[in-house]
Amino acid sequence: MSLTTGQIHEALGLLLEKRAADSHSTVLGAGSDDLESGRRFLHSLVDGGWMVPDWPSEHGGRDADPDEASMISGALVDYEVADLYPYGVGLNLVGPVLLARGSAEQQHxxxxxxxxxxxxxxQMFSEPDAGSDLANAGMRAERDGDEWVLNGSKVWTSRGTYSTWGMCVARTDAAQPKHQGLTMFAVDMSSPGIEVRPLEQMNGDRHFTEVFVTDVRVADTNRLGELGDGWGITVETLAHERATIGGRAFGGGDDSEGGLPSWLEAWNAAGHLCDPVARQAAMRAYVLHRVNQLTTLRATHLAHGGSPGPEGSGSKLRSVAAFKARAYLGKNLAGAAGMLVGSPGHLSFMTGPSMSIRGGTDEVQRNIVGERVLGLPREPSVDRDTPYSELKRSR
Ligand SMILES: Cc1cc2nc3c(=O)[nH]c(=O)nc-3n(C[C@H](O)[C@H](O)[C@H](O)COP(=O)(O)OP(=O)(O)OC[C@H]3O[C@@H](n4cnc5c(N)ncnc54)[C@H](O)[C@@H]3O)c2cc1C
Structure with missing residues (x-):
């Protein structure tokens, strides 16, 4: 029988502190890289299965149905939640994919x-020649007995500096067209032959990396899904990523009870909204914020506990628009003081541009919504049926 909201709060209240009115979550962990508080937080919730309620109880969940899981996630917003950005790929992308595609041993x-x-x-997907056109990934995986030998390089790998595992798409059959010869692997990041080089972002993040992979041996038991299923798993993983980015509160405070989000309250309290032009801009940001919430609810409802599908792209677009409107306006409203590093909203401002790129660019999301939600004609493609080995490349 499903728990009531009261029972959920009773249980969570024993484990977590209530969220303070002026509490702000981090901006996707920007500038923080705090691994320890997230680990402690997850550790405290795992026995009750509260963090991933829809996962089976033997794997750290509590077998909740989609409605109960959504009630639990909603209730968690009322408590102090650690910065879970470092854990995001595991919890939001790899976990759901393993549940759908992993063997019993891999799940265990x-x-x-x-x-x-x-x-x-x-997540080791992007390469120097494979970003928006991810199916162009060229990392090679060659079979050697019960193992695969991987060679190539990945780039823009967030969390690369501190990850234990990498979910890595590689080419197992270059004689197939580019979407068909790919396979997904779990790569132990401490393997000999893995070299992780940090790339610092303009918001201060230092976990962002390029990863060089030289003769790295991966057991066939660490292959995720069937041989040649890599593209399908990639698309599924990205749909989860886009829905997750779309669904984030982004430190905006909870206005589910009908109140105003905390960022709007803060602008008002600082006297920024006395000017009618500023008020109008603030209302535009608020409308984008509400549209994002409603689009995300719709996408969640359509997915109903399953894979989010292309609706996640619509949700991501809305959330990026809302995030950037708020971040850029916040900077403007702060006036000259807003130019200082460390001023309120500075981190959001510096993170803003990346929101339109990470998880797939805005243009690519619009293509997905156009083709897969609205049913518009496909973008012309000249290389869809050509074997990967015959494609023209820049190097
Ligand atoms: C902060 C951040 C974190 C990231 N983390 C990860 C990660 O953890 N793992 C990972 O694998 N990747 C990660 N990425 C990489 C990200 O997914 C890619 O940057 C993104 O997919 C775009 O690829 P690209 O940079 O190669 O740009 P390109 O694909 O070269 O695109 C360049 C421009 O061309 C446009 N364009 C390309 N194709 C089309 C088209 N068909 N129609 C219209 N316009 C098009 C794009 O919109 C863009 O404006 C991250 C990126 C950022 C910024």
Whole structure:
């Protein structure tokens, strides 16, 4: 029988502190890289299965149905939640994919350490020649007995500096067209042959990396899904990523009870909204914020506990628009003081541009919504049926 909201709060109240009125979550962990508080937080919730309620109880969840899981996630907003950005790939992308595609052994090996925060994952998809056109990934995986030998490089790998595992798409058959010869692997990031080089972002993040992979051996038991299923798993993983980015509160405070979000209250309290032009701009940001919330609710409802599908792209677009409107206006309203590093909203401002790129660019999301939601004609493609080995490349 499903729990009531009261029972959920009763249980969470024993484990967590109530969220303070002036509490702000971090901006996607920007500038923080705090691994310890997230690990402690996940550890405290794992026995009750509160963090991933829809996962099976033997893997750190509590077998909740989608409605109960959504009630639990909604209730968690009322408590102090640690910065879970370092754990995001494991909890939001790898976990759901393992549940849908992983073998029983793989689920047993990886899910619980994701849920309790003892193992962190990164996503090794993008390459220098494969970003928006991800199917162009060229990392090679060659079979050698019960193992695969991987060679190539990945780039823009968030969390690469501290991950235990990498979810890595590689080419296992270059004679197939580019979407068909890919396979997904779980790569142990401490393997000989992995070299992780940090790239610092303009918001101060230092976990962002390029990863060089030279003769790295991966056991066939660490292959995720069937041989050649890599593209399908990639698309599924990205749909989860876009829905997750779309669904984030982004430190905006909870206005589910009908109140105003905390950022709007703060602008008002600082006297920024006396000017009618500023008020009008603030209302535009608020409308984008509400549209984002409603679009995300719609996408969640359509997914109903399953894979979010292309609706996640619509949700991501809305959330990026809302995030950037708020971040950029906040900077303007702060006037000259807003130019200082460390001023309120500075981190959001410096993170803003990346929101339109990470998880797939705005243009690519619009293509997905156009083709897969609205049914518009496909973008012309000249290389869809050509074997990967015959494609023209820049290097
Ligand atoms: C903060 C951040 C974190 C990231 N984290 C990760 C990560 O953890 N793992 C990972 O694998 N990747 C990660 N990425 C990479 C990200 O997914 C890619 O940057 C993104 O997919 C775009 O690829 P690209 O940078 O190669 O740009 P390109 O694909 O070269 O695009 C350049 C421009 O061309 C446009 N464009 C390209 N194709 C089309 C088209 N068909 N129609 C219209 N316009 C088009 C794009 O919109 C863009 O404006 C991250 C990126 C950022 C910024």
């Amino acid at each position: 090996r990886w899910l619980r350490p994701i849920a309790d925060g003892s193992e962190i994952w990164c």
